[in-house]
Amino acid sequence: MHLRLRPDVDPTDVTDGTVLLDERTGRRWRLNRTGTQVLRGVLIGQDADRIASELADRHRIPAHVARHDVTAIVERLRTATLLESTGQG
Incomplete structure (x- = not known):
């Protein structure tokens, strides 16, 4: 399953991340x-x-910790309905 930003979500890069x-x-x-x-x-x-x-690799942390963080971030974005499934994949 592929994910994308909802069409009505506008990303802006800032110095320390994204809004x-x-x-x-x-x-x-x-x-x-x-x-x-x-x-x-x-x-x-x-x-x-x-x-x-x-x-x-980038932050020199255990893979399971990084995996947990990735899963948590994606879930928060989905729960906030900022991401949606494209139906592909």
């Missing part, structure tokens, strides 16, 4: 650099294991 504006509600979500890396990986179709592996 997502939900144009439906006016609510803003701020992602730090790690959250931004996870989001970018998801948007290009990387699976959670690949994203977690890159995070683990």
Whole structure:
């Protein structure tokens, strides 16, 4: 399953990450650099294991910790309805 930002979510890169504006509600979500890396990986179709592996290498943390973080970030974005399934994959 591939995920994408909802069409009414506007991402803006900032110095330390990304701000997502939900144009439906006016609510803003701020992602730090790690959250931004996870989001970018998801948007290009990387699976959670690949994203977690890159995070683990970059931050020198155990793979299971990185995997937990990736899963948590993606779940929060989905719960906030900022991400949606494309139906592909």
